[in-house]
Amino acid sequence: MFRGRRAWFSQSVSPGPRGLWVAGGGALTDWLDAEYLFSSDATHPDTRSIHESLRYLEGRATVFHSCYLSACERAGAMEKPSVVLGHFILPPACLQEEIRRKIGCFIWEQVNVLEEKPNGN
């Protein structure tokens, strides 16, 4: 399902999600060339520099949480994507607390909680 698409992964992302992307036919590239930016930690220097880049200022560099890929796999959606990527936005670290106060915890925080449970679903 990722065939022909190019993604960048922050060094904060564990090998799992990256492997899912590649297994789904996606390519890896640097962040300026990537169509999809994945990170698991907005405080990581490589992610922070994206959030401080001109491209982000222009609204052309939304970073998504890498657990989107795990969520796809869990939903059995690796063939046809049904998990809404738009729910997995990873905003700049300095905004997260404020956003959390207004809308509750992020979906990727809920997903992380689910991931910690070793349940066979």
Add this chain to the structure above:
Amino acid sequence: ATSSSHKMADLRCSGCAAGGLSFNSRTFTKMLQSCQHRCDHHRVLLEAEQRYREELCQSALWSSSTHRTHDKIMLAPVRKDRLHTEK
């Protein structure tokens, strides 16, 4: 396991309704900005990001500005075309 994401999809926000990979990191913000029916989740996100961008713009312009004669202009809300001329 996907009930939490479906709950928000009910609100018909284009950021929520757009399935899978119909947008990407380059187009997502623009898509949200043009959405007329933003859900609370995406409205809060977008507003916070927009304010962050404006603050970042201002500090970037401040630090790159060597000519203080334009102080007043620099303090005005930053227009996008000052930063970049590409469409």
